[in-house]
Amino acid sequence: MSRAMPRFTGNSIRTRLLLGATLVLVAFVAAAGWAVQRAHADSVRVARFAQLQSTVYLLLAGAELDTDGALMMPPSFPEPRLSLPGSGLYASVFIPGRNEQWRSPSSVAGNPPFPRSVAAGQWRYETLGGDVRADPSVAAAPRDPLQPGPGEARTGSTYLAVAYGVNWADGGRTVPLVLSVLEDKTGFDREVAVFDRTLWTWLGGAGLLLLLSQALLLRWGLAPLRRVAQEILRIEHGEQAEVLQSYPSEITALTNNLNTLMRQQRLRQTRYKEGLSFLAHSLKTPLAVLRGALGEPERLSATVAEQVTRMDAIVQHQLGRAGASGAARFAPFLRLRPIVQRISDALAKVHIDKKEGLAFSLECPQDLEWRIDEGDAFELLGNLMDNAAKWAARRVAVRVALDQAGGLAIRVDDDGPGFQGNTQAMLQLHVRADEQVPGHGVGLAVVHDLVTSHQGQLALARSDWGGGRVEIVLPTP
Numbered sequence: 001m002s003r004a005m006p007r008f009t010g011n012s013i014r015t016r017l018l019l020g021a022t023l024v025l026v027a028f029v030a031a032a033g034w035a036v037q038r039a040h041a042d043s044v045r046v047a048r049f050a051q052l053q054s055t056v057y058l059l060l061a062g063a064e065l066d067t068d069g070a071l072m073m074p075p076s077f078p079e080p081r082l083s084l085p086g087s088g089l090y091a092s093v094f095i096p097g098r099n100e101q102w103r104s105p106s107s108v109a110g111n112p113p114f115p116r117s118v119a120a121g122q123w124r125y126e127t128l129g130g131d132v133r134a135d136p137s138v139a140a141a142p143r144d145p146l147q148p149g150p151g152e153a154r155t156g157s158t159y160l161a162v163a164y165g166v167n168w169a170d171g172g173r174t175v176p177l178v179l180s181v182l183e184d185k186t187g188f189d190r191e192v193a194v195f196d197r198t199l200w201t202w203l204g205g206a207g208l209l210l211l212l213s214q215a216l217l218l219r220w221g222l223a224p225l226r227r228v229a230q231e232i233l234r235i236e237h238g239e240q241a242e243v244l245q246s247y248p249s250e251i252t253a254l255t256n257n258l259n260t261l262m263r264q265q266r267l268r269q270t271r272y273k274e275g276l277s278f279l280a281h282s283l284k285t286p287l288a289v290l291r292g293a294l295g296e297p298e299r300l301s302a303t304v305a306e307q308v309t310r311m312d313a314i315v316q317h318q319l320g321r322a323g324a325s326g327a328a329r330f331a332p333f334l335r336l337r338p339i340v341q342r343i344s345d346a347l348a349k350v351h352i353d354k355k356e357g358l359a360f361s362l363e364c365p366q367d368l369e370w371r372i373d374e375g376d377a378f379e380l381l382g383n384l385m386d387n388a389a390k391w392a393a394r395r396v397a398v399r400v401a402l403d404q405a406g407g408l409a410i411r412v413d414d415d416g417p418g419f420q421g422n423t424q425a426m427l428q429l430h431v432r433a434d435e436q437v438p439g440h441g442v443g444l445a446v447v448h449d450l451v452t453s454h455q456g457q458l459a460l461a462r463s464d465w466g467g468g469r470v471e472i473v474l475p476t477p
Contacts, residue, residue, distance in 0.1 A: 086109045118165035125161075163178060164179050225251070242263070348360060368402070384447055384472075410473075413469045459472075
């Protein structure tokens with residue numbers, strides 16, 4: 001038999017979880033990658049500036065002034081790139097007052113934008129863009145040392161620059177110096193780009209691996225739901241009666257409630273079928289008596305009255321049995337004190353014809369609640385109290401409370417003659433109503449059916465007054 005298996009659509013839990021996980025993961029990877037990228041770039045930049053600063057110290061250690069105050073620099077430095085033209089590392093020592101400048105041999109091939117104005121004792125770290133190219137036809141004029149002057153332009157190179165201003169004291173003279181070191185930013189950009197490419201490659205791969213793992217985990221985690229759906233499909237096709245497999249604790253409550261609903265539905269259907277069967281069977285005898293009475297006109301009136309009363313008892317009994325829901329697990333909590341009070345008030349009016357009156361003693365906490373269908377509560381308590389009121393001489397005592405195990409304990413006492421004969425026969429589930437003692441067994445049989453549907457216990461005994469006592473205990477739903 002072909003089955004329509006459940007498919008994952010855009011509204012499925014799996015799709016939603018995957019979409020949510022993808023969005024969260026992409027946002028996290030993007031934020032983490034951007035933060036790591038910025039941190040690495042800043043770290044590399046700080047390291048480069050530290051190297052350039054150490055080169056400034058080399059310049060400061062090698063700088064000297066002759067007797068005329070002219071700047072003298074050593075022919076070579078421990079940093080070999082300062083001596084290699086176009087190496088990308090350039091140095092300069094500038095004397096602002098004399099407009100005199102020394103530049104490292106590495107800067108011969110270009111004209112890096114060396115800073116020329118730095119206060120004494122101040123370090124300057126910056127990124128400068130472009131070499132300065134001068135037009136010889138334009139006369140020199142004072143200008144901002146960091147900006148191109150008339151007839152000058154910047155080329156496309158970018159530099160990391162460190163400059164330091166110092167007042168050089170020599171033989172009683174103080175000469176201001178600006179020492180600056182520039183490094184072509186190409187190497188820095190290349191290092192950062194290689195790191196960024198490696199970073200995003202690994203982060204992207206890790207993200208895809210995490211998404212794949214998430215999909216597999218979701219498939220594994222949602223497998224119980226697929227198995228539940230398959231079992232329900234088999235139940236719909238009549239291949240099994242209820243959910244049979246064991247499931248994780250998060251789903252166990254669902255499957256248990258589902259099984260309880262199906263059991264109660266089957267029990268209700270069984271009760272209706274049994275009720276109809278019993279009703280048809282029980283009415284055969286009264287109908288046969290009525291047919292026989294048709295031939296005896298002198299007995300017809302009395303026979304009809306008797307059999308109508310008997311048929312009414314039969315119908316009430318079977319309707320009570322069929323209507324017992326037993327669905328306590330899904331019923332709302334119901335306060336029992338108002339129900340007991342209403343029933344006692346109604347019965348006091350019904351039995352007002354008793355010679356000495358009828359007194360009800362009620363013992364039920366005002367706040368006592370129990371999970372039971374309201375119809376079942378009225379049927380159960382009403383039949384018990386009505387049966388006691390019929391046979392009581394003057395007194396009926398009703399006690400409703402919780403027992404030590406947390407169940408509901410109900411006790412109804414009367415001061416009547418008590419139960420006569422075989423009390424167990426009165427409580428048989430399938431005893432025929434037309435075979436019961438008139439006025440006794442119908443109500444108790446209905447009560448017994450209700451108690452059984454709630455998995456409770458019912459016992460008949462003798463009260464302290466010598467009359468009948470009915471004790472019922474209903475377990476916690």
